[in-house]
Amino acid sequence: MDFCSSLVFESFLLSAAECITAGALQSKYKNHTKYCTNGIIGSKFVTVVASGDKSDHINFSGYQVSNQCTSMVEADILVPADYTELANVGDKPLHVKHYVTDVQFTVILFYV
Numbered sequence: 001m002d003f004c005s006s007l008v009f010e011s012f013l014l015s016a017a018e019c020i021t022a023g024a025l026q027s028k029y030k031n032h033t034k035y036c037t038n039g040i041i042g043s044k045f046v047t048v049v050a051s052g053d054k055s056d057h058i059n060f061s062g063y064q065v066s067n068q069c070t071s072m073v074e075a076d077i078l079v080p081a082d083y084t085e086l087a088n089v090g091d092k093p094l095h096v097k098h099y100v101t102d103v104q105f106t107v108i109l110f111y112v
Helices: 003-009 016-028 067-074
Strands: 030-032 040-043 047-052 058-063 078-080 087-089
Touching (some): 016 030, 016 040, 016 047, 016 078, 016 087
Antiparallel strands (some): 030 040, 047 058, 078 087
16 A cells, blocks of 8 residues: 555544534633733644554544634634535624624635
């Protein structure tokens, strides 16, 4: 088995709902430090996935979502979509005092 095919068969992707849950837990367990102006830098919380491979071994992989994802989860604007690999940005406020920021997407296409 070559390296590229082993990546395809032995990889694991988190669903959007799992990423949103990870963002909520990372937000709950922040990393406090005295070396930052606001006293918080990221999170020590890690989501661990245990999965098996073709040779009957168990692999453990650790994941963290970005600070941007964590902030969007904190603001209640990131919601799961109908497809498990996608998430939607809510465009309607949940209540009168809920502010939804404009999210701008940039796509860069590279041609060889």
